[in-house]
Amino acid sequence: MYKVEYPSTQVIYGKDALDWLVNLKSSKVGIVTTRSLLQGKTLSLVTKLVNADIIEGPRQHVPEDDVNALKEKVGNYETIIGLGGGSIIDGLKLVLEEKTKYIVIPTTLSGAEHTKSGGYTTQGLKRSKLGKEPDIVILDPRATLETPKWLLVSSAVRSIDHAVEALYSRDSTPFVDSLAKEGFHKIVNCLRDIDSLDSRLECQIGVWLSSLTMRYARMGMSHMFGYVFGPRFNIPHGYTSCISLPAAVKFNYGASKEKLKSIEKNEPLYEFLDNFLREIGVRKKLSEYTSLEEALKYAEVFSQLSNNSGNPTKLSIDDARKFIQEVY
Numbered sequence: 001m002y003k004v005e006y007p008s009t010q011v012i013y014g015k016d017a018l019d020w021l022v023n024l025k026s027s028k029v030g031i032v033t034t035r036s037l038l039q040g041k042t043l044s045l046v047t048k049l050v051n052a053d054i055i056e057g058p059r060q061h062v063p064e065d066d067v068n069a070l071k072e073k074v075g076n077y078e079t080i081i082g083l084g085g086g087s088i089i090d091g092l093k094l095v096l097e098e099k100t101k102y103i104v105i106p107t108t109l110s111g112a113e114h115t116k117s118g119g120y121t122t123q124g125l126k127r128s129k130l131g132k133e134p135d136i137v138i139l140d141p142r143a144t145l146e147t148p149k150w151l152l153v154s155s156a157v158r159s160i161d162h163a164v165e166a167l168y169s170r171d172s173t174p175f176v177d178s179l180a181k182e183g184f185h186k187i188v189n190c191l192r193d194i195d196s197l198d199s200r201l202e203c204q205i206g207v208w209l210s211s212l213t214m215r216y217a218r219m220g221m222s223h224m225f226g227y228v229f230g231p232r233f234n235i236p237h238g239y240t241s242c243i244s245l246p247a248a249v250k251f252n253y254g255a256s257k258e259k260l261k262s263i264e265k266n267e268p269l270y271e272f273l274d275n276f277l278r279e280i281g282v283r284k285k286l287s288e289y290t291s292l293e294e295a296l297k298y299a300e301v302f303s304q305l306s307n308n309s310g311n312p313t314k315l316s317i318d319d320a321r322k323f324i325q326e327v328y
Contacts (some may be wrong), residue, residue: 032080
């Protein structure tokens, strides 16, 4: 017997979804966005639809100090619109009160808008806790047009990571599996034609499906790699998955190959992912960000977090060291 709790968030999606904002009736609205979008066309489009104050949001990986500063900035607004990627969306989850209407317009494909928890960095390690879920999510592919292509594509790989690690999670269920499989296929297909607005909308829907899995299943060692090494070495959020996911699938393959067959074609999934990431231009190595000696210092904490996650295979400290060497 299984039990599923549905999210209460309303999702507005389509190539004209941003136009919904003309319906917004609030006396005091703030738009929290990233520095890179402050002078952009997307923000200009949004401010033509709704009258609002502009607030600069947290930086990459959401440092704890940025969260504290953000709380002071947004406290007096009736409605807050988060325009940006996972750092903006997660930061607002952590500081908004339930009485504040929270609208999210994602500009990347990380899927943070569809999860309960918000991630932040403290003492060099990513942590997460439950916060204020968005009341409304607006998925409009036009909002992705100013996002650098490397960031858009790598954030979508993070959502592929959600799908894969949900599928082999110790917490997986038939419902989770269905979300993961369809989300995986949609994202892989759309990334091969990411310049098309129609494909970007398909990607947004695939991300929606794959990211919903995080409500119901704990992720595994590829995500834990991102939590440990991303903030420590300032690796962009999506790039951590571009480093770790093929090797994580390979490590877990013995325990998971029957589940993974459902999304495989003519080769093991870890080989497909390695080739696919090269095809779309985002295959990365840890050596681009730090020395091996420095990276190996975090083998123990990586092992501990992985063993407390949904990862299907236990990870010894020696396994963790070998994994770090492999992705290096």
